[in-house]
Amino acid sequence: TGGYADSDIIQAADGNWVMLLSTGPGEPPQRLFAATSSDGLTWKVDQTPLTSATVNALDPTAIQIGPKSWRVYYAQSPKATPFAGHRLMVGTLTR
Numbered sequence: 001t002g003g004y005a006d007s008d009i010i011q012a013a014d015g016n017w018v019m020l021l022s023t024g025p026g027e028p029p030q031r032l033f034a035a036t037s038s039d040g041l042t043w044k045v046d047q048t049p050l051t052s053a054t055v056n057a058l059d060p061t062a063i064q065i066g067p068k069s070w071r072v073y074y075a076q077s078p079k080a081t082p083f084a085g086h087r088l089m090v091g092t093l094t095r
Contacts, residue, residue, distance in 0.1 A: 002027065004045070008061045010070055012036070012095055019043060020050075020060035020072065020093070029079045030056040032072075034093070050093070056082045062093060069094045 004021040012018045019035040032050040035043040051057035056077045062070040069092055076089045 004033070006059045009040070010062050010064065012068070015039075018070075018093075018095060020062055021045075022058040022060065022074075025058070025082060028056055028082045029053055030058045030082065032057045032060055032074060034095075050091075051076075053079075055079055057089070065092070 003024050005024050007019050007021040009017055009019045015038055017037045017040050019037070020032060021035060022030045022032050024030070031053065033045055033047075034050060035045040037043045056079060058075050060072055060074040062072045065071050072091045072093050074089050074091075075086045077084065077086045
């Protein structure tokens with residue numbers, strides 16, 4: 001509770017990294033965030049969520065589709081029932 005989980009790390013460019021992560025399941029709704037790093041060890045989390053507070057979003061994974069863009073897949077469930085009714089969602093992250 002109060003932390004991050006479900007991380008997926010992707011290389012943004014030589015020496016730059018992006019981590020996709022979700023908030024923990026203890027405080028619904030779970031939301032996706034992005035963090036950046038230049039060394040892969042020290043991370044800065046962007047406090048602007050990538051997903052809405054009206055649903056739960058978790059378990060992100062990404063595949064690069066362009067020089068600065070990734071196809072992101074994640075699970076989504078209703079806010080009221082975080083452990084049921086999951087759907088696979090897809091979006092595009094650009095940096």
